[in-house]
Amino acid sequence: MIQLHGIKTGKQTENFRLVECILSSLKKNKTRLENNDVLAISSKFVALAEGRIVKLSGIKAGRKAKEISRKLGMKPEMAQLVLDEAEKIFSGVENFLLAIKDGMIAPNAGIDRSNIYPGYAILYPENSFKAAENIRKEIRRKTGKNIGVVITDSRLMPTRIGTTGIAIAVSGLEPVQNCIGKKDLFGNILKYTKRALADDMASAAQMLMGETNEAVPIVLLRAKDPPWKYTNRKIKKTEMAIDWRKDIYICGLQSTDI
Incomplete structure (x- = not known):
């Protein structure tokens, strides 16, 4: 089971110390970090801290x-x-x-x-992946806890009404699970399937973050047996995004072959 805890913060409108704000907000919300927690943080919140x-x-x-x-x-x-x-x-x-x-x-x-x-x-933050890495390392230095960080944004899906969540950067966990070569319930070998776990976490967090005056730019995700894997290696954006020239929506809409 995955638990989600929305972390309220005070209204921020200009440069501020991001990690100090995160840790003080956790304390005010009576929430303690544990090893293997994941913090989903709004990209806007990160950008505000950077003065963007x-x-x-x-x-x-x-x-x-x-x-x-x-x-x-x-x-x-x-x-x-x-x-x-x-x-x-x-x-x-x-x-x-x-x-x-x-x-x-x-x-x-x-x-x-x-x-x-x-x-x-x-x-957007100046360098979202660098920001996620710095947040994770500074929190580990200040608390001794090994966590994952997902920087999130809201996004529109083609033909759908309303926003959902997307991970624009990750640190401390594997953002994508490769299912190619595995079998489904009927024994079929999967040829294309990869699970965007970081995007799934961003979407879950988005339900608590909201889009109006909720003031919940941070969501803590906690699981006893999480479906994601933790890592200390640096994650690259090319692991989470493909060249737009190969994107099925863009290629499909541009194609006139059929």
């Missing part, structure tokens, strides 16, 4: 951003931010550009304007 906040009026929009603004009704400054942050932009709908950021499909390159001062936007 941008005042839109300070952004100078270029010609391309202004063109996007006219077509999609976006603020030109927001369009410019997305152009600056995205690794690839496909197309868009009203107020949104579909982009690749950190190897993932992310509307507006993960840039968010909710739960921040009007006129400001929050970017």
Whole structure:
């Protein structure tokens, strides 16, 4: 059985000491860390601690951003931010550009304007995997506990209404379980199946984090016999994401062969 504990924090709006805030919030919520716990932490919370906040009026929009603004009704400054942050932009709908950021499909390159001062936007953490690794190591140094860390975000799934969770970075646990070569209930050999366990944990945590004024940017996951495996090796983003040119949704939508 997996237990989830939402950890409330005070409202944070600018740079702060992230690990100190995590540990003090655990204490205030009367929750003690144990070995093999996993902390799911909102990417926005991590980004706020890093000061990854941008005042839109300070952004100078270029010609391309202004063109996007006219077509999609976006603020030109927001369009410019997305152009600056995205690794690839496909197309868009009203107020949104579909982009690749950190190897993932992310509307507006993960840039968010909710739960921040009007006129400001929050970017993704500078280096999410490095942040996850640093959080895990500092918590181990301060508490002596070996834990896993999952930095999460909310995401839209194609054709589905509403947001779910996604892991944008991981440290201390294996994010994907390879089931290729194993048998199913009927003895069939699995040829393609891999389980995105870190994304599963992010989705579970998202139920407690919410999207409005819950003030629960941290969720503790605890299991007596967890389905995930712990590790001390550094996890790379290429272990959790594939090249968009090989993605079934993108390739399927672009293909005209059938």
